[in-house]
Amino acid sequence: xxxxxxxxxxxxxxxxxxxxxxxxxxxxxxxxxxxxxxxxxxxxxxxxxxxxxxxxxxxxxxxxxxxxxxxxxxxxxxxxxxxxxxxxxxxxxxxxxxxxxxxxxxxxxxxxxxxxxxxxxxxxxxxxxxxxxxxxxx
Amino acid sequence: xxxxxxxxxxxxxxxxxxxxxxxxxxxxxxxxxxxxxxxxxxxxxxxxxxxxxxxxxxxxxxxxxxxxxxxxxxxxxxxxxxxxxxxxxxxxxxxxxxxxxxxxxxxxxx
Numbered sequence: 497x498x499x500x501x502x503x504x505x506x507x508x509x510x511x512x513x514x515x516x517x518x519x520x521x522x523x524x525x526x527x528x529x530x531x532x533x534x535x536x537x538x539x540x541x542x543x544x545x546x547x548x549x550x551x552x553x554x555x556x557x558x559x560x561x562x563x564x565x566x567x568x569x570x571x572x573x574x575x576x577x578x579x580x581x582x583x584x585x586x587x588x589x590x591x592x593x594x595x596x597x598x599x600x601x602x603x604x605x606x607x608x609x610x611x612x613x614x615x616x617x618x619x620x621x622x623x624x625x626x627x628x629x630x631x632x633x634x
Numbered sequence: 635x636x637x638x639x640x641x642x643x644x645x646x647x648x649x650x651x652x653x654x655x656x657x658x659x660x661x662x663x664x665x666x667x668x669x670x671x672x673x674x675x676x677x678x679x680x681x682x683x684x685x686x687x688x689x690x691x692x693x694x695x696x697x698x699x700x701x702x703x704x705x706x707x708x709x710x711x712x713x714x715x716x717x718x719x720x721x722x723x724x725x726x727x728x729x730x731x732x733x734x735x736x737x738x739x740x741x742x743x744x
Binding site: 507508510511514528529532533535536539540543546547590591594595597599602603605606609610 | 653655656657686688689690692693696699700703716717718720721724725726727729730
């Protein structure tokens, strides 16, 4: 199974993105908890595309490819926005007093925690390419 | 997003349903902040019908908690779906809220 779909880079697309990814993930023998993890990671990744890669621009399309691999489920997101490397975002400080808690980096942190692989590449032609993988079983 | 508010003697319950993500988290935040503006700082967020919560939603709740605590109030959470609860624990954010399995317990905590 390999499916690709384009979405418009607006926050209102998040529900549709979730439906698409969920539908694909359920065909890959992931447990309910694993499907939720994929939903969350993809939601955070798409929100970053819209809020960072496409910041201060008119909404542009981005693309999601879901693929069933022998050992799990892969999601690849492609956009042509500003280069945005999630690896450049430091881990948020958690387990600190409430008043010291800051929002920066939590989305990326969740992606890393929810998925087994999170890889990023920037190509001048392809743009930002984010690959995430969730192992089945376990 | 449909947000319902129910006042009790010692707290107010806010209930929303479906997904909370970047597209609608501000709306939830505005509803909760409105309670604060009206001097209400003891709030139960009833999550019975919340099926998905992105980090944008958590930050709204954290912001509200940051406003409530200095005023002697508190935001507590009720009836969180297991998947959401697991992700909350994973990032260690469950320690910032009292969490109740059901709405009755949450309301009764005030």
